[in-house]
Amino acid sequence: MIDLRRHSDRTRAEFEGLLEGQLDALYAAAMRLTRNARDAEDLVQDAVLRAYRFFDRFERGTHFRAWIFRILTNTFINRYRRSVKERTLVDGPERESVTEQLVSRDAADQAGDPERHFFGRLVSDDVVRAVDALPIDFRMVVILADLQEFSYKEIADILDIPVGTVMSRLFRGRRLLEKSLLDYAAETGHVPTREDGSIDLQSFRSRKSR
Amino acid sequence: MPYEPDSRPAIDCAELGRTAETLVDGELLEREQAEAEAHLACCESCRRTVEALRRTRAAVRQRLREALGPASPHGRAPAALRSRIHLALAHERRPWWRRALSPLPLAAAAACAAGALLVLYTHADGDPLADEAVARHSRDLPLEVTTASVGPESVAGWFKGKVDFATRPPVFRKGDVRLVGGRISHIKDRPAAYMRYQLPHGQLGLFIVEDPERRLGGGGRPLQLGPATVRMMNSHGYNVAVWRDDRIVYSLVSDLDEPALERLVEAALTVPHP
Numbered sequence: 001m002i003d004l005r006r007h008s009d010r011t012r013a014e015f016e017g018l019l020e021g022q023l024d025a026l027y028a029a030a031m032r033l034t035r036n037a038r039d040a041e042d043l044v045q046d047a048v049l050r051a052y053r054f055f056d057r058f059e060r061g062t063h064f065r066a067w068i069f070r071i072l073t074n075t076f077i078n079r080y081r082r083s084v085k086e087r088t089l090v091d092g093p094e095r096e097s098v099t100e101q102l103v104s105r106d107a108a109d110q111a112g113d114p115e116r117h118f119f120g121r122l123v124s125d126d127v128v129r130a131v132d133a134l135p136i137d138f139r140m141v142v143i144l145a146d147l148q149e150f151s152y153k154e155i156a157d158i159l160d161i162p163v164g165t166v167m168s169r170l171f172r173g174r175r176l177l178e179k180s181l182l183d184y185a186a187e188t189g190h191v192p193t194r195e196d197g198s199i200d201l202q203s204f205r206s207r208k209s210r
Numbered sequence: 211m212p213y214e215p216d217s218r219p220a221i222d223c224a225e226l227g228r229t230a231e232t233l234v235d236g237e238l239l240e241r242e243q244a245e246a247e248a249h250l251a252c253c254e255s256c257r258r259t260v261e262a263l264r265r266t267r268a269a270v271r272q273r274l275r276e277a278l279g280p281a282s283p284h285g286r287a288p289a290a291l292r293s294r295i296h297l298a299l300a301h302e303r304r305p306w307w308r309r310a311l312s313p314l315p316l317a318a319a320a321a322c323a324a325g326a327l328l329v330l331y332t333h334a335d336g337d338p339l340a341d342e343a344v345a346r347h348s349r350d351l352p353l354e355v356t357t358a359s360v361g362p363e364s365v366a367g368w369f370k371g372k373v374d375f376a377t378r379p380p381v382f383r384k385g386d387v388r389l390v391g392g393r394i395s396h397i398k399d400r401p402a403a404y405m406r407y408q409l410p411h412g413q414l415g416l417f418i419v420e421d422p423e424r425r426l427g428g429g430g431r432p433l434q435l436g437p438a439t440v441r442m443m444n445s446h447g448y449n450v451a452v453w454r455d456d457r458i459v460y461s462l463v464s465d466l467d468e469p470a471l472e473r474l475v476e477a478a479l480t481v482p483h484p
Contacts, residue, residue: 012299013411023292028278028285041291048295052302127277128284145235146267147274152237171231178270 138173300447347415
């Protein structure tokens, strides 16, 4: 009986040790998935307890961070089932992602430095608003890639989707996010807009360089 | 053509455009990476595109980190959540046979056998002093003084002038107990000296508080350990030992099981204070 008990203490200490380094990141992700603090706390607690129950299946020496994020997103998906509408939004034709990458190339050509300047002036609330406005499938991938800095392959494993799907969701999600950020920046007057309401990066750039 | 005709890159501008984002993410396969680099080496326009994309990516990531990372409230697990998880794990850990032998039924059985009053033993769970000590200990707030910074001998002295009583923690002789540090805490709205100890598997939290009116520490199961009467309590999966030395009440929160905690406290109390 004493041996059982010791084993259990050691397991908990090891689990809590590994968890400690990830708790803030798990909470940050849960906050953006659920979009409110109470649900985020419940989601993290559920996921952590599930992870602990399955801790014997975690292979020592593999990536704990990816493993527990997989449990977090699974718990989220199971608990908050997504609507049919959101699904169809995501799984559009693959060629769209190609077009969007080309479009983004144009935007990036134009943007460059100015983008860095006015992104820097956005208030955090705008960033939160822009992320939260993304459809859930895009939001998950963008958070995992650009906040948690997981690789395509890790995200594919975490969400149990093909790498190609990770890429198309990520690229489209980023375009949507960048557009919202630009819109917010324009609203707060950091970026000039043309008469038709579109963003005039060219004049912003020339004004900066003056 | 934006690239020099004699360099014959394997991919053209359109192709590079399709892979630029993957390139910036550092996710191209080795062969694709080489092709992209060969193209960029001789195409000024695509170089500018990729650089702009890189800057955009870095700027967005930085904004995400600032707004949602650990420096913002959106990216920091609240203390209450940490404490909830810690408590939940402590419960989760307990094997079935321990739950079956939890202190309450055992105490009740002993009480019936001894013909004592059952009501005395229902205090074994849910004592307000033990509850508060456990809640504060499991919150795991940062220490204000650490052994690493001042040495183990000076931690108790750090409380001098910060609390109105002399802080004389017991010396733990058994169980490989290592002092980590301390902070000012509160128990029942009185200032308390809190010290945290590391065990090979788990932690101890010691609260020292002055109680001249002798209002605290009346609950739990009394045990004679060395010179002191120690009351053993259980709260949220932690075992708590509470004893008194004149005006001072000591509460020791631990994730040890009860016999191990008894041995540890007994060994500590049978040696004189330093």
